[in-house]
Amino acid sequence: MKHRMLTPGPTPVPEETLLEMAKPVFYHRSAQAKHLLLEVQEDLQYVFCTNNPVLTLTCSGTGAMEAAVVNCVPPGGKVICLSAGRWGERWRNLCKAFGAEPINVTAPYGQPIQPEQLAEALAKHPDVTAVTATLSETATGVRHDIASFGKLAAQTPAVLIVDAISGLGVTEMRTDDWHVDVCVTGSQKALMLPPGLAFASVSDKAWRRIEQNLTPHAFYFDMKKYRDGVKTGETPFTPAITLVRALRASLKRLRAEGIENIWARHARVAAAARAGIAALGLELFAAQPVEGLTVFKVPEGIDGETLLKKLEKGYGFKLAGGQDVLKGKIVRLGHMGYIDYFEVLGAIAALELTLLEMGHPVEVGVGVAAAQAAMGQGLTISNEVGV
């Protein structure tokens, strides 16, 4: 049986990138390593849509989120934490862990935070040092309107820190145009790499705040230590250099396709996935869905855990379930990075068969046909669901 991983991270790694990983290790303080680091820097800036330096950290996405908080927020600093799911909550927990004061602005799971909520919070708390947000709330499949958040934060002294881990390289994310001061992502989502690297772009406004923070709770994540290396191709600590070499291959691939084409492709695939799921009578969970995953409610009378197991054991499709309070209640179908339309069609076909087996009324072919029809509309659909 063929196995296909359609989870919202990690995502499949292109075969030529896997082969990069099998090449011998080389010394990370060599001219070759410096050249590599400078090369990926330029391509990372392209993918981030930024002229700001993009720091490469050896850690998971959470490590880069920690770096953003501990560098930009002094102990006791107030932070507006926009939170509509598990990953938004991570910002809040990070703030608490490092002695910052989170001001919680929330939306129910499945709903996005509205820009008006941020405007209100900023008006009420003119002394906040930062606003944290989540481009793609992977826990619920919601996309946030970072452009609007950026417009609001830019008028205040607060820096806007965005977790774009499952959104960058998937959906429109214009770091500089949208006034995002720190944009964080990880390697194992749309960058099509194994986990192990994380990245953070840092704006001038953020650097000024970082320089004012004289006692950051940071050493390994001290952004100042990484700053000069962006220009020299050096890193303060031993980087996961084989992953960086693989990153180069991924970035070349992204650059060859073009970032706007990539956003449009994900939008088309997402539209097809949503149409297919809806045609099966399943309820979509996210009110303002992101293009990297499609989240739907497990229908009444069906056990969510069993559904996932059957999809994997019976047909080789690995999808993800809900986390925490959403465990067993939702299914998350990932289609970011190196997952294409035809695999999504396959996943919907497998879902049809599995639901049928489990006694749920489904007409085989209805979901797939709807997905194909949506895809057939091509760019029209893309414009509908795109940002």
Added chain:
Amino acid sequence: MKHRMLTPGPTPVPEETLLEMAKPVFYHRSAQAKHLLLEVQEDLQYVFCTNNPVLTLTCSGTGAMEAAVVNCVPPGGKVICLSAGRWGERWRNLCKAFGAEPINVTAPYGQPIQPEQLAEALAKHPDVTAVTATLSETATGVRHDIASFGKLAAQTPAVLIVDAISGLGVTEMRTDDWHVDVCVTGSQKALMLPPGLAFASVSDKAWRRIEQNLTPHAFYFDMKKYRDGVKTGETPFTPAITLVRALRASLKRLRAEGIENIWARHARVAAAARAGIAALGLELFAAQPVEGLTVFKVPEGIDGETLLKKLEKGYGFKLAGGQDVLKGKIVRLGHMGYIDYFEVLGAIAALELTLLEMGHPVEVGVGVAAAQAAMGQGLTISNEVGV
């Protein structure tokens, strides 16, 4: 030209481990991943000579060092920092960064800290919370007597934290028998992997101290978050799962050879390297040398940087130079992990040729012959230089 990396980290990765890295990525919250994490846990404990849990972190060795400090040392806590080189100094810098109070106990570069120095410092500062030490000071090639440090620290409330990054899997390191409370290592040394993972064993004494530390400056490096996962095969954050899979291959290899055999092998190769270097009239730098690298002074009239460049460009041998104040003054020949006796012979042969080219009086063959003669003495030599 064949290229050979004989640096004291990163080290060459065995071919079969490289191929592990080229396998498809899999979901890190699967039964397969849990099984993998439990399997490497057991083998890590074997290599660490410990029954304590060994935490697997996605970061460089410095990240695990930071974890040790921020978890075990409360802000304002006193720490005796034993430092005989750049890596010993890293402990001091970490303590300073997180508001601990380092008490510096030093030895000149090339010399080890004597156990008496620690005894004195402990007597003078009965209120220290931790002692930090370095098994293998990679900057100078010195080995520290961790067993003696452990005997001393065990009689006090202080936890003993050891950087064993370039020493574990090279030279004798009996974590439990020697009363080492936190033992840290990285993936890219004797574990024969690319950089990207780091490990820390934690004793009961250390856990008690960690539990008392109610406000650690930690989230990503909060050891408590990793503790339960050691028994369940879970990790609090997305691990570099492809590196963990490669780790399994490395650990199997180490276990098949046997840890005491590994120490003896490194001791034999180190004895051969030292004999060869000395026979060329070069001065060994470390007074109590570790078995993972051989450090010698660049002879008068020879430019150290040029020597290294010529070795690499002319013969494909990549050795390392000195760092910071030792830059250009020493050469570091690494022979830990997947580097064998015959490669060390080759490196000495290349060194002979390079020195000759540079006008330094060398009789070709003298170094290699001395290395061979030392190796010929086999286990006798091992007993001499082994711990």
